Amino acid sequence: MSVPVFNGLNFSDSSEQVQFHLGVLDLDLAIRIEKPVDITDESSNEEKTHYRVWEKSNRLSLMFMRMSIASNIKSSLPKTENAKEFMKSVEERSQTADKSFAGTLMSTLITMKFDGSCTMREHLIEMTNIVARLKSLGMTVDDNFLVQFILNSLPSEYGPFSD
Known part of the structure; x- marks a missing residue:
């Protein structure tokens, strides 16, 4: 090792x-x-x-x-x-560095948008990976917030999921 x-x-x-x-x-x-x-x-x-x-x-x-x-x-x-x-x-x-990186990750999570350049699955995995990295830095994102961030990242044609 x-x-x-x-x-x-x-x-x-x-x-x-x-x-x-x-x-x-x-x-x-x-x-x-x-x-x-x-x-x-x-x-x-x-x-x-x-x-x-x-x-x-x-x-x-x-x-x-x-x-x-x-x-x-x-x-x-x-x-x-x-x-x-x-x-x-x-x-x-x-x-x-951890505090600065955590802020950058949180900003990325909040502002992420699904643009179709990857599959929906890849987009969700990317968002959950960011949450996992935040957790390793001592910041926990509640599952309900993660769901809300995911819904907010979807374009308007996915509107029925938001209701």
């Missing part, structure tokens, strides 16, 4: 796969815990070892996450050297 490239709209799937792969590779320490305090001359061997393990996890996690992000998105993400902060900034960007 491969990690889906984060494209701005699939954070949940991409994040879940990134976390799974990092966990399997035993590199998820940096995304699970905060950065340990810097080591000093007084640090114990255990603290030094933990710090080195965390640093390796952080470095490789960052590389892995950056490789799983679409190029057009990478440049807009803040520069950070902390894997946990990086994942948080990707999540925040995703939430903003």
